[in-house]
């Protein structure tokens with residue numbers, strides 16, 4: 396079974412379309428690690444698409460903020476502007492769907508899904524210490540996480556934690572990771588709607604655990620078209636510009 400792993404879509408409909416085109420329906424089931432909305436110009440379109448696809452989705456901090464389940468005091472000012480704008484745009488049925496999203500960790504189809512960390516859905520996992528904290532408690536060989544918008548992850552075996560540099564290079568669209576049964580993995584598919592790892596292409600993953608492979612993908616999309624819609628919506632300019640930098 397091939398599982399399409401989506402994360403941090405952040406209301407970017409053009410990037411999501413590019414991802415689904417690249418994945419070409421060569422998957423059996425789709426999952427999402429949260430942050431469906433926030434930052435981008437297409438909250439209704441992106442939410443509707445996930446609902447149509449029947450994507451098993453857990454909540455991210457932006458989904459919580461938009462649906463009023465989390466205060467925005469800790470959000471930076473531009474993120475807060477986007478949360479307020481998104482709240483005003485969302486159709487009630489999509490708002491209801493977002494506010495009912497389950498919290499991670501969620502175990503499904505042989506993998507575990509979390510938005511931030513296994514031990515805290517809102518924690519950013521950047522360091523091996525943070526990755527190790529909780530990894531050994533996971534019920535699956537492979538746990539997927541999002542939130543940092545950095546594609547890659549960590550693997551663990553025999554008291555040794557390894558940082559995985561698995562992002563496809565500029566001329567490539569995917570890189571494959573071979574999964575060893577004796578290891579534990581904490582893997583980030585990267586962000587679809589607002590990558591921050593220096594590569595502006597939309598990021599996602601496909602997990603084929605029957606064949607012990609996880610594919611990490613990057614696909615280009617029409618960033619200028621998204622920026623135009625963001626400016627028309629008067630979303631903050633730093634959010635518009637960071638899409639090109641991928642930071």
Ligand SMILES: [Fe+2]
Nearest residue numbers: 403430455542
């Ligand atoms: Fe995010």
